[in-house]
Amino acid sequence: MNAPTAALHLQPRAIPQAFLDALAARFGSRCSTAQAVREQHGRDEGSIQAPPPAAVVYAESTQDVADAVQLADQYEVPVIAYGAGSSLEGHLLAVQGGISIDVSRMNQVLRVNAEDMTVTVQPGILRKQLNDAIKDQGLFFPIDPGADASIGGMTSTRASGTNAVRYGTMRENVLALEVVTAQGRIIRTGNRAKKSAAGYDLTRLMVGSEGTLGIFTEITLRLFPLPEAVSAAVCSFPTIADAVHTVIQTIQMGVPIARVELVDAATVAMVNKHSNLTLREEPMLLMEFHGSPNGVKEQAEMVQDIAAEFDAKGFEWADTPEERTRLFTARHNAYFAGIQSRPGCRSITTDTCVPISRLADCLLESIDEVNASGIPYFLVGHVGDGNFHFGYLIDPDNADERHRAEALNHALVRRAIAMEGTCTGEHGIGIHKQDFLREECGDGAIAMMAAIKQALDPKNILNPGKIFTL
Amino acid sequence: MNAPTAALHLQPRAIPQAFLDALAARFGSRCSTAQAVREQHGRDEGSIQAPPPAAVVYAESTQDVADAVQLADQYEVPVIAYGAGSSLEGHLLAVQGGISIDVSRMNQVLRVNAEDMTVTVQPGILRKQLNDAIKDQGLFFPIDPGADASIGGMTSTRASGTNAVRYGTMRENVLALEVVTAQGRIIRTGNRAKKSAAGYDLTRLMVGSEGTLGIFTEITLRLFPLPEAVSAAVCSFPTIADAVHTVIQTIQMGVPIARVELVDAATVAMVNKHSNLTLREEPMLLMEFHGSPNGVKEQAEMVQDIAAEFDAKGFEWADTPEERTRLFTARHNAYFAGIQSRPGCRSITTDTCVPISRLADCLLESIDEVNASGIPYFLVGHVGDGNFHFGYLIDPDNADERHRAEALNHALVRRAIAMEGTCTGEHGIGIHKQDFLREECGDGAIAMMAAIKQALDPKNILNPGKIFTL
Incomplete structure (x- = not known):
């Protein structure tokens, strides 16, 4: 079981020198073949690596992009658009060679x-x-x-x-x-x-x-x-199940909560250490409410009542923008807190999303499974959508750990698919989840996607080897 | 200017007798070639006509549909799915011959x-x-x-x-x-x-x-x-501009209104006659609010305040389900009320939708234009979305009237496109709006749509001649 294999085993296509010459003629100093520039554009935040693109073009206009793609079309060279480099599934990797078109200067x-x-x-x-x-x-x-x-x-x-x-x-x-x-x-x-x-x-x-x-x-x-009023809160629960059931009831009652994030106890500890906070090291929900002052109050009271049924404690409110930013920044840094908790590790991050009625089952079964495996992990989730992320913190040089982590990921994905969910709520397929996509969609839907791809990009030059491998 | 011409001038494809025999063998009495059945399936609620399909298959399962399409694929015969027959743009017309697959029995x-x-x-x-x-x-x-x-x-x-x-x-x-x-x-x-x-x-x-x-x-x-509380109201305005500006402000203030429908004075008169009502024969808004009892009250008060700034009068509330149904049924019957107002006529119904900031300009300029033309019409609109419908009530045997009505439609569509809107908010393209679609999307986007169509349906058997003509 090694999802990215097929894409990574493709041969990079040859890049004709005439193509690189034509790029240099058109873009001058905005076309770079410097090693450091190429390497920076040949990776993302994911755990997979591949050789960098042959060149990087800095586009400054639509016409720049069109001209670069026309040349790539002429010479049948892959092109990969580059924005901020924050994708997670190997989206930016030049697995079939080619060039990167950096659009970061097109930022107006x-x-x-x-x-x-x-x-x-x-x-x-x-x-x-x-x-x-x-x-x-x-x-x-x-x-x-x-x-x-x-x-x-x-x-x-x-x-x-x-x-x-x-x-x-x-x-x-x-x-x-x-x-x-x-x-x-x-x-x-x-x-x-x-x-x-x-x-x-x-x-x-x-x-x-x-x-x-x-x-x-x-x-x-x-x-x-911009909402007239915003209010945020954290509270803790005796168990993850209690936190999840609070979320499920909140959603099913139609409370228009703006954010509701789950962080498990061990991850709260990592976040505390990373962000110098003192949050209770128990399963936690971070919530935010947007609306009129009355509306926010009404929403918050409803959620507090639901949470109380599930033995929530330590409700703390963050009403100033600074406090709110501090809380949600800490949440957003859970990934980095996780990485930091095991020096030298990389994270294999899962992204399943299931219907809300199946969230508790999916999450709790998966927690048991990862605990049994002994692989360290962090756990956070956009649980109001039924979407959550494990980050399996593996030693990238330990093939056995990677294999076990991918097997956990695969088991989780199968569980989510069986529950009418998806292998990816928000990160995308990239090169990492292609086998999962096939299990989720079936050969018929994949064939339809591939037919569309071949119709619109018959030379397969647009980010080839991503989503599926033709 | 006659949008449907291209599609209607296509030659119907020959239907092999062997195909009809195979259908009859597979579907028995659920395959009909009776004239009345075919004619019923060869038309919709629009103003365009074409010869009926060669046969109608009544599908009762997914496998029925798959089997019928497999036969159609084998013999390269067009297939048109049929539900309730209520489309408006010639979607169901067998302009290239073929068969209708009636799915109305698949209703579970x-x-x-x-x-x-x-x-x-x-x-x-x-x-x-x-x-x-x-x-x-x-x-x-x-x-x-x-x-x-x-x-x-x-x-x-x-x-x-x-x-x-x-x-x-x-x-x-x-x-x-x-x-x-x-x-x-x-x-x-x-x-x-x-x-x-x-x-x-x-x-x-x-x-x-x-x-x-x-x-x-x-x-x-x-x-x-189902909303806990529902409330509906009608009110009248001195001018259409006042009604439209009330809607624009309501939307821009973020009031989560559930329905807000415009009916112009002449159309109110048609509706009164058709539905035996006594609504004020002035530009009118029909509104509906969904939410908690307090929420509905708050919404209704906000809209009443806005409407008052635009000289609304005759606010009447419909709080029972029966009263609400009566009002909105009358609104939904505006089309039939319009048709009835000119015996023997057919309606050429427009469907433009524009950004809300452009709604007043688009609507008022178009009203001036249609008034100047002398063609009778009704006017209703889902104005909260920037979507409205003129029904140009033409004598179907009068080529000049049809031509003038299509010219009005075209002018309206061009106006909407210039305002970053669309030729169709909700009725679709069918065979009637294909030229409009090209004006709206440009050749490049149409070429992309056509490439997708050709990739997924290379024999062009699925409802051919609709959206675009290959």
Whole structure:
């Protein structure tokens, strides 16, 4: 059982010197073949490694991207778009060689339409930068995967994160795209109308396509009004089951909670150490409520009542922005806290998502399994969506540990699929989850995806070897 | 300017007798070639006509659909899925010949998951039948296009309607599908998890594909809790502009209104006559609020305050289910009231949708234009979404009237596109709006759609000649 094998065993394609010469002629100093630059663009935050791309082009406009892709099309060379490098499943790895198109300089807010609550941005803008740019207009973009990812990357992986329980994911919040196709043609999908029945939903097809169907050069997003009132709280529970059942009841009662994050006791200890906090080292929920002052109060009271039924204690409120930021930053740093807890380790991070009614079963069975394995781990979850992450903290040089961790991951994925869930709630497939995708979707759906890929990218130059291996 | 021309000028393909014999052998009395049956299946509620299909197969299972499509694949014969026949843009017309697969007998609720608020149904179930089946569990499916459409048809056209302003459209509310492909293969897309980043979003690609990429045999939908409190109101305004500005402010203030429908003065008069009502014959808004008793009260007060700024009068509340049903039934019957107002006429119904900030401009300019033309019309709109419908009431035998009405439609569509909107908010493209789709999306996006169609249906047997003409 080794999911990434197929993709990693592909032969990198030869890169013609004439292609590199043409790139250099077109992009000058914005085309780099320096080893350090290439290496930086040939990895992500995941645990898999591959040789770096042959060159990196720094695109500064849609036309730059189109021109680079036209050359790649002409010479049949793979192209991989690069935003912030925060993906987790090997999305950026040049497993078939090729070049990286770095869009991080394409980071402008192009148009804010405050009355319609939409914004059009370039793909390289980081989500925090976007929120800084629009907050004066009383608006925000809620999708928050933790990392300060680029909007282009978030669109490519159909990202979500802590706020998705209330605001949805990139699937619901990308309205329109400008896309450079595999032929280097510039097309537009979607528009700014709130709904449309105009032909195939190319926007939704592109969202989550992981750079394999097109490179995004403009992205139009839905925004939300900054909530009038925000309140956050932490509380602890005797068992994980109690915490999870609190969440399930909260969701089933329709409380519009904005965030509800689970952290298990051992992970709270890691977070305390990493972020210098003194949270109770018990299973914990972090919650946030958005709304009118009355609405927030009503929501918080309802959740407190539910939590009390499950023996919650230590309810602590964080009402200032600083306290809230401190709490959620600590939560977001759980990954790094986990990594730090075992020096030299790497994390194999799971991403299953199940219907909320199956969350307790899925989570508790999986905890028993990982505890029995003896592999150290952290555990956090966007549990309001039924999505949670184990990080199996393995010694990357220990093949046996990696194998056992992948086997745990596989068992968890099978459990989630049997419960009508998915192997990935938000991280995407990349090169790491391709076998899982096949188990989840079946050969028929994979064949349909592959047929679409081959129709739109017959030379297989757009991030080849990701999602599936043709 | 005559949008449907290209599709209608295609030659129907020959139907081999061996194919009809094979169908008869497989389906017996469930395959009909009776003239009346064929004619019933060869039309919809739109204004375009074409010769009927060569046969109608009544499918009772997924395997029936798969077998019929496999035969159609073998003999290269077009197949058109038929639900309730309520589409408006010629979706069901056998413009290239072929057969109709009637799924109306596949009308079962297969599984309700009350805890997750999801349901899996067969495609032929009607939306009222679905709601009757689940109301005892305190749940409802909100999408309401007016007609008692089939869920399969609503999925195919990406339908929405009066409740979409609050609950979204079929795009947001279809979670998973079982689909029979052009090769007669049965595949599954999506799952019941609330979010997923697992490969291409085939579910969203299928929603709105108008029968051209696959035939749906199971549909999993998101449900909502029946609101604790519901309240509805009508009020009148001195001008349409006042009514529209009330809506724009309501939306921009984030009031979670469940329905907000505009009816112009002349259409109110038609509705009064058709439904035997005595509504004030002035521009009118019909509104509905869902929530807790306090929430509904708060929402209603906010909207009343906004409406007062725009000189609303005659606020009347409908608090019993019977009164509410009477009001919204009258609204839904505006189409029939319009048709009845000019005996023998047919309606060419527009469907543009624009960003809410552009709604007043788009609507008012278009009203001036249609008034100047002298063509009688009705006007209603799901204005909270920026979506509205003119029904141009033409004499179907008067080519000049049809031509002028299509020209008005075209001018309106161009206006909406220039305002970053769409030619169709909810009715779909069918054969009627193909030129509009090209203007809206551009050749590049149409080429991408066509490439997908050709990849998934290389023999072009699935509802050929709809959305675009290959």
